[in-house]
Amino acid sequence: MRRFLTAATCLAAALLMSPVPAHAVTESSKAHASAASSTVERRTTKVRVTYPSAIRRGSPVRFTFTVTRPDQIDDEALVLETDLPHGIVSKVRFVTKPRGAKCGAQKRNSAGNYGVYCVVRSLDYTKITMSFNVWLKSSYYGKFRASHYWAPVTLDYGGSIGDYLDEITRDDLIGRGWVKVR
Numbered sequence: 001m002r003r004f005l006t007a008a009t010c011l012a013a014a015l016l017m018s019p020v021p022a023h024a025v026t027e028s029s030k031a032h033a034s035a036a037s038s039t040v041e042r043r044t045t046k047v048r049v050t051y052p053s054a055i056r057r058g059s060p061v062r063f064t065f066t067v068t069r070p071d072q073i074d075d076e077a078l079v080l081e082t083d084l085p086h087g088i089v090s091k092v093r094f095v096t097k098p099r100g101a102k103c104g105a106q107k108r109n110s111a112g113n114y115g116v117y118c119v120v121r122s123l124d125y126t127k128i129t130m131s132f133n134v135w136l137k138s139s140y141y142g143k144f145r146a147s148h149y150w151a152p153v154t155l156d157y158g159g160s161i162g163d164y165l166d167e168i169t170r171d172d173l174i175g176r177g178w179v180k181v182r
Contacts (some may be wrong), residue, residue: 054180060133067128075152078120083113083147095131
């Protein structure tokens, strides 16, 4: 009996929290929706990072950042960064860079890690892609964690790339991923 009540309670909560289906909209809410359509609905910028979960020793790891709707950002530039553990990276090569971006790698960033970054200055696109390959030292095996960050920044005159990278904080973390080296 207790399982039945728990299941019924969960089902009732799910039904109460689900949105109203599109066919259930009444005429009065349609009129209200058309009156409210004069206000501009703002879409949000989304960032997605893809990478393999496992690689063979000697093969590169490809990280790909995909930014949708960067033209909705109010700031002047966008910083994309991946932090890799210190001491395991052999080399980094960019496959695709966004137009008008300054990209590179820092061997020791403020956190003591190896940072791969792009500062994108031109945000007048609907989609931006940054992709890079990372080769690890041949002696490395096991798992490593990569942390991915993004943050909109305001460009100051005379500011350097390092100044913009220093604006990245823990609050700008969008995800951490583990990659296994076999």
